[in-house]
Amino acid sequence: MPPRFHCPLPLVVGQTLPLPAEVAHHAIRVLRMRPGEALALFDGQGHECLGELTEVDGTPAARLTEAVPDTREAPLAITLVQALAVADKMDWIVQKAVELGAVAVQPVEAERCVLKLAGDRVGKRVAHWQQIAVGAAEQCGRNRLCRVENPQSLSRWLQTPFNGERWILAPGEGVALSGMQPPQGPVALLIGPEGGWSEVELAKAGAAGCRPVSLGPRVLRTETAGLAALAAMMALWGDY
Known part of the structure; x- marks a missing residue:
């Protein structure tokens, strides 16, 4: 499983999404990730996408390549x-x-x-x-x-x-x-x-x-x- 990050933004396969400051800090400063490495973003509402770390105008971003359909939620609430x-x-x-x-x-x-x-x-x-x-x-x-x-x-x-x-x-x-x-x-x-x-x-x-x-x-x-x-x-x- 690649590193996963909560990103409360619309996640659309094919888009390149600038990462929120907290996510960017965790990925770059804490995990020492580099462009091209795999990651996953989820919005907290049941949507998740796989992608890779990239940059947009020097800002860390994620290129989203694949939706993850599995919510992994238990059947008992x-x-x-x-x-x-x-x-x-x-x-x-x-x-x-x-x-x-x-x-x-x-x-x-x-x-x-x-x-x-x-x-x-x-x-x-x-x-x-x-x-x-x-x-x-x-x-x-x-x-x-x-x-x-x-x-x-x-x-x-x-x-x-x-x-x-x-x-x-x-x-x-x-x-x-x-x-x-x-x-x-x-x-x-x-x-x-x-x-x-x-x-x-x-x-x-x-x-x-x-x-x-x-x-x-x-x-x-x-x-x-x-x-x-x-x-x-x-x-x-x-x-x-």
């Missing part, structure tokens, strides 16, 4: 509803969720979250996470971007309509994933914070129609639980 985690745990969660096929990551604020975001920090952190999602898509071959939504409280998210099933990981409760029927549409998978869900939150989730599910008798860390569940769901009903 999972939104990871992840309680905010501290340090670089959220970076890890976003990156691996993209690799495992999640279509979106929705950060939520839970009672026992240690990380609190407010003001300018919110926008900066979401932009950071979205860039991590872009890099993960470039690496793993996806040509549709996983959306990273703005954080919101768990209560507010539970009140927001979701077109699909809502499942919540609750240690010691619920049905094992292996014993569940395949979902008939999109799934929102809720993962608690480092300190776990409170009883009040579990009650609110149940009232909102969230189905408790289990990953077995062991209690997993917040940065492990969602990724383990994603992998298991893809093995059971996805494309693994």
Whole structure:
């Protein structure tokens, strides 16, 4: 697979497209690519083209030669509803969720979250996470971007309509994933914070129609639980 770059511009076979500054920097300065080397561009909406690096009036560009029809998207649409985690745990969660096929990551604020975001920090952190999602898509071959939504409280998210099933990981409760029927549409998978869900939150989730599910008798860390569940769901009903 040639180096892949997210390029949110119309991609048309036969055109020579000047590369956005960030893509040009990555290709030329980071990867040390030279004119004539193969690359791939994808727009994040499902379109991808192969081509080669070239120049137009001294500006790095790509000559697009072939469309790539394969989207590499999983047949199961999972939104990871992840309680905010501290340090670089959220970076890890976003990156691996993209690799495992999640279509979106929705950060939520839970009672026992240690990380609190407010003001300018919110926008900066979401932009950071979205860039991590872009890099993960470039690496793993996806040509549709996983959306990273703005954080919101768990209560507010539970009140927001979701077109699909809502499942919540609750240690010691619920049905094992292996014993569940395949979902008939999109799934929102809720993962608690480092300190776990409170009883009040579990009650609110149940009232909102969230189905408790289990990953077995062991209690997993917040940065492990969602990724383990994603992998298991893809093995059971996805494309693994």
